[in-house]
Amino acid sequence: MSDSQWNPGLLMETSGAYWRSCTIHTGVKLGIFTVIGGEAITAREVAKRIHGNPRGLGILLDALSAMGLLQKKEDTYANPPFALTYLTRESPDYIGHILMHHHHLVASWQQLDEAVLNGAPVKNEMRDRSKEEQESFLLGMYNNASFSAPAVADAVDLSNCSTLLDLGGGPGTYAIHFCKKYPQLKAWVYDLAGTEPFALRIIEKHLMGDRVGFTPFDFIKNNFHESDAFDAAWLSHILHGEGEDESQRIIAKTAAVLHPGGKLLIHEFILDDTKDSPLFPALFSLNMLAVTDKGRAYSYSELGAMMENVGLTAIRRIDYGSPKGTAIIEGIKA
Template structure:
């Protein structure tokens, strides 16, 4: 069967995939994977712990087992290794905050047709929202970065750099890890003041308060104080339109010393704009939540960087778990 031809069953599977999504979200929201822990529990034990209806909870536990997220042995449910690693809140590799961020996005995705008709967003930006959603967003970014940063720091050479600007860095996960890898490096996280408590918490958690600081501001409107020889822009351009992206990159470039390096990490589309899948879908996510955000192609980003005076631009071989990529350029 050709790649672009689907069966009726495949189409219906795509249509109903949100059932699996909602099942996972409910399991994480109820913190079932943490409650089950390493030893396993019965539905009755879990129901008593969370005050749930046992019959309904059993349906959920059985569905999670069918999805290979739990293991059922007679009346006892235990975690799979991946469930324990990624879905239990006690794990260092926990991604529950990111899953809850997805949960908060789900309502807006039901209005995609409306957004397509009007060209307007149907939700407010997560980083500006209520406390719970902002926490899920920022700590979700931390979850994501923790899956990438410890490996990425060995693939990017910052050994000759001394001052790093982590522009729009949120909780600062990348800045912290770059500094951990490079003992002569210090970093400034630049983000909205609402991100500061989360960033300070993560900085302290890693014992990096002496080398990583936070500068509050809006990178579209406010000054970036200080001079740097490297700038890291991770997952910020997709939230903005082309004109805003140009302004952000120009400001980052103006904060760099001659010989400085700018690194763009984002969901990068092929120049045809219709692949890879995740960046293509992410443009829809930006349609739903921003005025002009989108995923950009490598050619679009290269043109913006070139116009800002960046030279020696190259694509790094890194490929993230959700098709993120990296472009690197130099300031002469």
């Protein structure tokens, strides 16, 4: 956004935008939309069902109604079609997991000033993700990927590939959609052991258990077996969590398990070479500063150079219409 587009009103609106974010997070965390379901009920009834305070619930429900996420009629509240589709847990299109992942990031963003000054995230305590945070993260990645995976599968040509490595693929969303697009393809998701139950759940949901497998694997600590070999490798949104040296090592050991002529595909939020646009990758770099030791968004030139360093050729960018500056970089193993 240029200087001429800013004004005091817009600046204050942007500054206070977290009010709306936190209202949505609270509604999802408390299960408001799921509790209301297809009914029209009062704030007192909602409070009774979730063991909350009627006054507090009334104020929250009014705010959600003002945002258009609930519909208020006299003293009752109901879900509009959008909320029924995307904010009730029973819906197959529920996206509350990614919204709760955003909620769990708030604490780190509150300390962004310290992270910027220190060049590293603020760590109040060393602990693993809670079960709730793990579920929100992994199923949130499924929420995110589900929107883009069909377009990605259409944009990438895997017609000559029989085997695909989805490295750090989480619940395997992209592997599933690639296999749906290309009936000759089989895919293996390599990710941390704790991810396996979530991945198997999603793979089974899509009835792809005979074509998408899971292998426990830490792409930082583990090395591939000599027998590992693939026609294509998919690295989606894993490099931004790592520094340049580690990203280079990941690319190198992934390229090493490709057959000659195999494709390495990197899917990332990609910055322009000037690093000051597009907006979302620039903000995402801040998110990585707040939550990882060395992660950040990379430019096309930076990622392309890493691929060239390991001998990949015919490097090109594939855009598929993502509104967030996300694109694919393809390289071929000689």
